[in-house]
Amino acid sequence: MSPATEVKTADALPRWDLSNIFQGIDGNHYINAVAAMEEELRHLETFYDQHHIHRLAEGTKVDAEKTSHTLIHLLNHLNRLLLASETLQAYVYALITTDSFDAAAAREHSKLEILGTRRQQLDVRLKGWVGSWREQLPAVIGSHVVLQKHKFFLELIADQSRYLMTEAMEQLAAELALDAGQAFGRLQGNVTSQLKVEIDKDGKNEELPITMIRNLAYDPDPAIRKKAYQAEQKGWASIRTTVAACLNGVKGTAITLAKHRGRPSVLAEALVDNRIDQPTLDALLGAIRESVPVFRRYLSAKAKKLGHKQLPWWDLFAPLGAATSRYTWQAARDFIVDKFSTFSQDMGQFAAHSFDHKWIDAEPRVGKRGGAYCMPVPGVEESRILCNFDGSFEQLSTLAHELGHGYHNHCQQGLEMLRRGSPSTLAETASIFCETLVAEAALPLSEPAEQLMILEAQLAGATQVCLDISSRFLFETAIVERRGSSELSAEEFCELMLDAQRQTYGDGVDPATYHPYMWLLKPHYYSHTENFYNFPYAFGHLFGLGLYAIYREEGESFVPRYQQLLRDTGQDQAAPLAKRFGLDITDQAFWRRSLQVIEQQVERYESLKV
Numbered sequence: 261m262s263p264a265t266e267v268k269t270a271d272a273l274p275r276w277d278l279s280n281i282f283q284g285i286d287g288n289h290y291i292n293a294v295a296a297m298e299e300e301l302r303h304l305e306t307f308y309d310q311h312h313i314h315r316l317a318e319g320t321k322v323d324a325e326k327t328s329h330t331l332i333h334l335l336n337h338l339n340r341l342l343l344a345s346e347t348l349q350a351y352v353y354a355l356i357t358t359d360s361f362d363a364a365a366a367r368e369h370s371k372l373e374i375l376g377t378r379r380q381q382l383d384v385r386l387k388g389w390v391g392s393w394r395e396q397l398p399a400v401i402g403s404h405v406v407l408q409k410h411k412f413f414l415e416l417i418a419d420q421s422r423y424l425m426t427e428a429m430e431q432l433a434a435e436l437a438l439d440a441g442q443a444f445g446r447l448q449g450n451v452t453s454q455l456k457v458e459i460d461k462d463g464k465n466e467e468l469p470i471t472m473i474r475n476l477a478y479d480p481d482p483a484i485r486k487k488a489y490q491a492e493q494k495g496w497a498s499i500r501t502t503v504a505a506c507l508n509g510v511k512g513t514a515i516t517l518a519k520h521r522g523r524p525s526v527l528a529e530a531l532v533d534n535r536i537d538q539p540t541l542d543a544l545l546g547a548i549r550e551s552v553p554v555f556r557r558y559l560s561a562k563a564k565k566l567g568h569k570q571l572p573w574w575d576l577f578a579p580l581g582a583a584t585s586r587y588t589w590q591a592a593r594d595f596i597v598d599k600f601s602t603f604s605q606d607m608g609q610f611a612a613h614s615f616d617h618k619w620i621d622a623e624p625r626v627g628k629r630g631g632a633y634c635m636p637v638p639g640v641e642e643s644r645i646l647c648n649f650d651g652s653f654e655q656l657s658t659l660a661h662e663l664g665h666g667y668h669n670h671c672q673q674g675l676e677m678l679r680r681g682s683p684s685t686l687a688e689t690a691s692i693f694c695e696t697l698v699a700e701a702a703l704p705l706s707e708p709a710e711q712l713m714i715l716e717a718q719l720a721g722a723t724q725v726c727l728d729i730s731s732r733f734l735f736e737t738a739i740v741e742r743r744g745s746s747e748l749s750a751e752e753f754c755e756l757m758l759d760a761q762r763q764t765y766g767d768g769v770d771p772a773t774y775h776p777y778m779w780l781l782k783p784h785y786y787s788h789t790e791n792f793y794n795f796p797y798a799f800g801h802l803f804g805l806g807l808y809a810i811y812r813e814e815g816e817s818f819v820p821r822y823q824q825l826l827r828d829t830g831q832d833q834a835a836p837l838a839k840r841f842g843l844d845i846t847d848q849a850f851w852r853r854s855l856q857v858i859e860q861q862v863e864r865y866e867s868l869k870v
Contacts, residue, residue, distance in 0.1 A: 391421020441788025688800020
């Protein structure tokens with residue numbers, strides 16, 4: 261079977277099934293689950309008060325054995341609370357991201373956020389308490405199995421306790437965040453997801469959801485791509501003042517909190533959250549800057565293949581090769597399952613189960629969030645994946661990417677909640693690996709036109725997560741520098757975005773067609789707790805490529821080591837995990853080797869005369 265199959269009729273796209281999680285926010289199962297979580301929360305609050313779990317005088321001496329038993333009780337109950345709360349939050353988030361008009365789900369989401377602030381207050385108290393006697397932490401942990409398992413978590417919170425405000429201030433900050441950073445983030449999501457835009461198609465004006473307009477960037481017809489770009493610009497312009505207020509609110513909140521917590525900068529906090537250090541970030545970004553000419557070579561080659569002197573922005577995602585080929589949903593399922601199975605039977609079975617048990621919501625529609633994501637649902641040890649599938653190879657790659665996240669969750673089954681997850685840098689490891697696995701497996705099976713299509717998808721993706729991510733990093737750096745002294749207007753945000761694109765895309769894209777509203781549509785800017793949510797994508801992409809290169813060398817023996825790496829991403833810093841594979845991520849040479857994989861793809865792309 262060729263990697264893309266021409267289809268004459270489209271099959272129905274699925275909506276996910278949430279019924280085994282809860283059967284509705286008005287059902288007894290959900291209501292009882294919320295009540296049980298609140299009871300667990302109350303128990304912990306009482307226990308904290310009874311055992312004086314709060315910041316003590318610096319250097320306080322504690323009874324190691326007594327403290328260890330208290331800590332074991334706390335960790336067991338915190339894990340139970342996290343299991344309940346993250347399952348509830350995942351369920352409600354699934355509702356609101358597929359229907360932003362669902363007022364009842366939105367209210368429920370707000371209620372859970374309020375409960376979440378109480379849990380955050382417990383986190384602050386625990387962090388302050390452990391930090392007060394951090395010099396005694398090794399003695400407290402001792403040989404207790406539960407504490408040994410949670411050693412990394414405990415050491416991390418002890419270290420980060422240095423950046424806490426007073427408990428009263430942290431409590432106030434958590435409560436105010438509901439009406440500041442979080443509220444602005446929700447508003448951006450609602451305003452952008454509900455936007456509908458007029459476009460002229462086949463001589464008729466149609467009003468389409470902005471997600472469908474954005475998907476037209478992959479349309480085979482160049483006239484439609486250009487019209488979609490023009491319609492999109494008008495649409496974003498119509499809401500830019502509102503969304504500019506959101507961005508000012510989110511970044512203002514982040515800057516204020518970092519200052520009062522004594523953080524050196526918002527970026528410094530992001531590095532801690534992503535468990536990397538400045539030398540690692542410098543090595544990563546430095547290697548990408550060196551490779552900018554390689555990405556511009558690709559963009560110039562694409563322009564030539566499309567008959568342009570310079571590539572217009574609206575053709576960044578223009579399909580090449582077998583451009584009219586489309587996957588049906590069934591064809592996408594079969595292709596991904598087959599290619600995942602070449603890596604391991606376990607991964608193939610995971611993908612098949614995800615498709616066959618309706619873990620995926622693939623249908624674009626009004627009120628549904630654009631883009632794609634994967635989230636764990638720990639209460640049922642499953643994941644749910646959102647995408648907006650249109651049958652293109654690019655969307656198939658996105659689906660493989662998100663299933664990679666799901667497989668990462670799968671590898672962490674059975675772990676306590678405080679040992680799960682990963683920083684954003686390592687969170688992209690499995691997704692990039694799976695995306696690359698699918699594309700590389702397809703290439704030798706393909707005719708030249710299909711090879712061009714696959715390479716195009718790979719290089720378009722790499723350009724986004726390296727070149728475009730660099731522009732986003734520059735843009736956010738400029739925002740943080742300027743937002744501390746004043747708010748910025750929508751026009752100023754546009755100017756900063758265009759300047760970032762000039763520094764990265766350069767003449768690889770026609771400057772007259774740069775996209776000034778990229779700041780408005782990317783949800784990654786709109787979280788006051790996850791700032792600089794851009795470089796982790798570049799890290800993950802290049803780290804994933806590096807691991808894929810090891811897999812090509814080692815074959816089947818690599819599989820168990822890789823699965824263990826995914827299982828451990830919530831339990832160590834990035835550098836020690838990388839060292840298990842003999843990789844030094846603070847050395848620019850590592851990142852250059854990964855970027856050489858992309859350069860080889862560019863050379864192959866340039867050589868195809870299709």
